[in-house]
Amino acid sequence: MNKNIVIDEITNYTNTSENNYIKKQIALKPELAGLKIFDEPLIGFANADDTFFDKLKEDTIIGNNFMLPKEWNNDAKTIISMFFPFTKRIKNANKDNMDWPSLEWLHGRIEGQSFIHETCNYIKTFLENNGYKTVAPCVDNRFSLKSSVTIDKKNEKYYTSNWSERHVAYICGLGTFGLSKGLITSKGIAGRFGSLITNGYFEPDKRNYTEIYEYCNVCGKCVKNCPVHAITLEHGKIHSLCNEFLDLIREKHKPWYGCGKCQVNVSCENGIPKK
Numbered sequence: 182m183n184k185n186i187v188i189d190e191i192t193n194y195t196n197t198s199e200n201n202y203i204k205k206q207i208a209l210k211p212e213l214a215g216l217k218i219f220d221e222p223l224i225g226f227a228n229a230d231d232t233f234f235d236k237l238k239e240d241t242i243i244g245n246n247f248m249l250p251k252e253w254n255n256d257a258k259t260i261i262s263m264f265f266p267f268t269k270r271i272k273n274a275n276k277d278n279m280d281w282p283s284l285e286w287l288h289g290r291i292e293g294q295s296f297i298h299e300t301c302n303y304i305k306t307f308l309e310n311n312g313y314k315t316v317a318p319c320v321d322n323r324f325s326l327k328s329s330v331t332i333d334k335k336n337e338k339y340y341t342s343n344w345s346e347r348h349v350a351y352i353c354g355l356g357t358f359g360l361s362k363g364l365i366t367s368k369g370i371a372g373r374f375g376s377l378i379t380n381g382y383f384e385p386d387k388r389n390y391t392e393i394y395e396y397c398n399v400c401g402k403c404v405k406n407c408p409v410h411a412i413t414l415e416h417g418k419i420h421s422l423c424n425e426f427l428d429l430i431r432e433k434h435k436p437w438y439g440c441g442k443c444q445v446n447v448s449c450e451n452g453i454p455k456k
């Protein structure tokens with residue numbers, strides 16, 4: 182199968198699925214019924230044998246808890262990574278009050294992630310119907326958001342997943358990390374990722390970068406925006422401070438939460454920033 186068929190299938194699903202819109206029954210305020218969550222995705226491909234995947238097992242990168250493509254799918258040949266950028270309406274709403282997330286952003290975090298799970302299941306079935314054995318880690322029962330505990334620069338604990346979507350997207354050629362630790366793509370930083378591991382062979386994409394922070398211009402806007410000073414020019418992002426703030430938001434809006442002030446009103450919001 183030509184990889185453009187896969188790209189078209191993911192793009193069409195995003196453009197036409199009713200799951201990419203907030204339903205009236207769950208809207209956090211009536212005007213949010215029908216809110217569109219994501220614009221057209223960016224899609225990247227990597228070879229399952231890319232030696233970069235082995236590197237992720239190193240303690241200084243992710244650690245041994247990271248599961249290799251072949252540990253998820255023993256016949257893995259290709260990784261497909263998808264970046265779904267938030268719509269302008271979601272991004273702009275999160276700029277009104279820079280101390281607290283907008284209800285639109287909370288929908289983007291929670292219903293946006295549900296949409297990514299649905300897309301992963303849909304594309305997994307599509308590939309399997311075409312004869313390709315496929316695993317989507319984020320909807321697989323081995324997936325763990327908290328598979329390992331690490332200590333950050335403030336000496337506080339934080340968790341890492343056994344499948345890091347940003348590191349995988351980096352290998353698939355979708356972008357590089359920023360000071361805020363989000364991954365900056367050609368459609369910006371404000372959005373979410375999903376991925377699939379298949380035994381179909383699709384030509385890998387070329388990475389247009391060599392350094393892990395290459396796209397970040399260190400403008401410092403994410404440092405100024407963060408309501409809890411979790412990001413500094415000297416140390417980058419301190420995960421535990423961010424996590425504490427997300428817990429506070431969860432207390433008020435449960436089961437919704439999110440923040441994302443480091444992803445809006447920044448020079449990397451909608452694309453690769455100018456140096």
Ligand code: B12
Pocket residue numbers: 236241242243290326339340341342343344345346347348351358361362363364365370371372373374375393418420421423424427438439440441443444
């Ligand atoms: C746990 C988690 C968190 C924790 C943070 C702890 C952590 N470990 O990252 C908390 C709860 C605080 C958090 C917060 C947020 N998160 Co979060 N989170 C995750 C999760 C579940 C796992 C992340 C993980 O395992 N990281 C692993 C560690 C090792 O990553 P790291 O420390 O950043 O890695 C560094 C090292 O590897 C280093 N490095 C050193 N040497 C080398 C060499 C090489 C070759 C490489 C590649 C790297 C490298 O570079 C990296 C960057 O500095 C992912 C989903 C997933 N399964 O991937 C989402 C995810 C990272 N989160 C996401 C988002 C959007 C958020 C929030 C904005 C929340 C919100 N929606 O409002 C905030 C802020 C994030 C920010 N500023 O980046 C998105 C990122 C989107 C993007 N554009 O990058 C993800 C991918 C979810 C998704 N499905 O899209 N998150």
Ligand code: SF4
Pocket residue numbers: 359360361362396397398399400401402403404447448449454
């Ligand atoms: S806001 Fe500026 S410093 Fe922060 S990640 Fe984006 S480009 Fe880098």
Ligand code: SF4
Pocket residue numbers: 361406407408409410411412418422423424426427440441442443444
């Ligand atoms: S680092 Fe965390 S707390 Fe700070 S702006 Fe980003 S999401 Fe919000």
